[in-house]
Amino acid sequence: MTAATATPTAKAETDPLGFDFVLDRRHPVADQIYDSLKAAIVQVKLLPRTSISESRMCRHFGVSRTPVRAAILRLSEEGLIDVYPQQGSYVAPIRLADIHDGHFIRKSLELSILTEAAARWTPEMSRQARDIVARGEAAIQAGDVEAFHVADEDFHHAFTGFADRPGVWPAILQAKTRLSRFIRLISHIISNAERLPVVIDEHLAVLDALDRGDAEEARARLDYHLDKIFKLFDQVPDPYRPYLTD
Amino acid sequence: MTAATATPTAKAETDPLGFDFVLDRRHPVADQIYDSLKAAIVQVKLLPRTSISESRMCRHFGVSRTPVRAAILRLSEEGLIDVYPQQGSYVAPIRLADIHDGHFIRKSLELSILTEAAARWTPEMSRQARDIVARGEAAIQAGDVEAFHVADEDFHHAFTGFADRPGVWPAILQAKTRLSRFIRLISHIISNAERLPVVIDEHLAVLDALDRGDAEEARARLDYHLDKIFKLFDQVPDPYRPYLTD
DNA sequence: ACAAGGACCCTAGTATACAAGAATATGTAA
DNA sequence: TTACATATTCTTGTATACTAGGGTCCTTGT
Known part of the structure; x- marks a missing residue:
């Protein structure tokens, strides 16, 4: 930085x-x-x-x-x-409305990007994406949460390149930033040991579907992956509620 | 302002x-x-x-x-x-890449918004939207191009309210701003008399589809309406090319 | 004539000083 | 003790002065 x-x-x-x-x-x-x-x-x-x-x-x-x-x-x-x-x-404050809006924007854009990427999917793209996922796995093994978040962001970033829409990434990033603080807050509180490996699996599920040429399944997998953020809401302990607001 | x-x-x-x-x-x-x-x-x-x-x-x-x-x-x-x-x-300069990216973002978001708005469409919404369209028509009759642009923006703005996603509008607006300059440049050059009434018709086509409860048709109409910007490219006279760039 | 050098003016980046509103503390009177 | 008025000290907004780098043009030397 x-x-x-x-x-x-x-x-x-x-x-x-x-x-x-x-x-x-x-x-x-x-x-x-x-x-x-x-x-x-x-x-x-x-x-x-x-x-x-x-x-x-x-x-x-x-x-x-x-x-x-x-x-x-x-x-x-x-x-x-x-x-x-x-x-x-x-x-x-971390506004719940911001999270909802950011999620909506991100999901809409990333699904659109994924659709275009699927239409021009190549083995080389699959290789690059899996390399990034591997970096995320390594970060988990090393206990480097920061490196994991970087790899996670790189994974989503890569698709804007695959879809040949690099200029769309800043918009996604802006929406994602609103969610990031909430996710980081959770990371401060909840054990990453169980949550992070799931992210890896979900990333791989998207890639598997793309490799099979099943764009619709890939969309469904990404949709499911992105929606998972809302399951984190229930896990915020009361002492941290003051950091959130409507 | x-x-x-x-x-x-x-x-x-x-x-x-x-x-x-x-x-x-x-x-x-x-x-x-x-x-x-x-x-x-x-x-x-x-x-x-x-x-x-x-x-x-x-x-x-x-x-x-x-x-x-x-x-x-x-x-x-x-x-x-x-x-x-x-x-x-x-x-x-008005960057072509910006226009493509802005169009992609806007289209993705507005279609997502439209889908949610269609799911909760009411006669009251239709009335409000048609009021805005009427304002646009009046602006054309009065020759007030600026008022037309305001009404046009209000029309698209309204749907974020219908979908109960007001926080998404700033993101759409940001993407739209990149296109606006190009559209305004065209407005300076080309007769609005033929282009603007078409916009009105396309807006009404979307509303008609929604009133019939045909969400898919509404999406197709909006998609068509938004894509029209690319037809303006051919209409830029050479003397104005220096204002554009890749 | 032509090339190299330098003075000058332009630019944006930074530092500092001043202005004005808002909150708090304090003192005073009832 | 309570209520009110005032002074102090925060805050951000604005104005001005200074720094450093880039571009131009003129001068100077060859």
Whole structure:
């Protein structure tokens, strides 16, 4: 995300916000702060309703308010931060309506993409997709949850390439981001050991159907896979309900 | 868009940019500039590849660079403005890839919405939709192209309400914005007298199918209606080609 | 004439200072 | 103790100054 390989000119002080960062003044600072904040929010390292004071962020990152404001502005448009003028900015609560809408959008787009991908499916595509699934399995074995999420995203991303619609991915990603925080929150709470391998199986089921040339079955499998998110609702313990809202 | 009814505290000087504005200092200036610029770009009053110098915009709007930058930042994320650091910012060209992607996204989402709306279709919905179509017809009679576009957008907007998915509309709108500039450019060139009434007929065809309870026919009608944009490609005269790109 | 170098002006990115509204704390009077 | 008025201190919004890089054009040297 941030340019970890570059020479850092500023380093985190003690970290009261729960996420670290490395600034590289050779690249636009606003972008790096945006990436850093977004990652922290999506991974629920910054909890919903957490105050995001511009001045505190300045001290935290060691920069002026200008790039911090630019980052917050971008995040507020994505619905990840709520800005109340003259009052404060806060990490947006995880809205159930957002989850429903994001799910609807994602499902509609991914199913459309899948249909086009199925129409031009090749063994090479199958090989690439299975490689990605294998990476996800390896991540589970290694206990690297973050790597698993990356592989999961890559899997869904790959189909936009297969369908020759790369420009559609950003729209899917935007919808998915709304769901991601909820999934990450669950991951913080519930054992991944039982949930993650199921994801792998469902991914493989889609690929198997595609390899058999059964597009309709593939659609049904993906539909089932995506709908599973709603089963997670029941698993949110009461202490975490305050992070959610209608 | 801007608060036209409020007491203006700043007014346009001579207008070299081709669009006017009224600033109301009681509301956030950045938002007003964003609205003003976006409207000018979408309506192709600001032509693609037009230079958007921050300092010129400052003088134009009579404000400092800060709110202008905020507006440009937002527009750059929507793909309406391209920012080249240390070089300049320009109204983005109308990219063919954007049109294809925007069309794909819009079609997928609107068809999904239509399916859900059809499942809960009521005479009241039909009445509301036909009222909107009537507004579009009246706009054509009055020669008010802008009012027609508003009614057209309202028509498509209404279905997200019928499907009880209001949160999906912003996503559709975002995809539609990419197409809008192309359609507006066409509107500047080609006679609307023959094209606009066809739109009305196609809208009514969708409603007729829904009233008959034929959801599949309604989907086919909407699909046909949305695909029509590609027929406009052939109608772009050569002198306007420079505004388009791959 | 032509090429290399430099001064200058343009651009966007960043830092800092100021303004205005909202919440809270505090002090005072009943 | 309670109610109200006020002052302080937060917050974000805006204005201005400064930095650094890119482009142009003019000058200068060959």
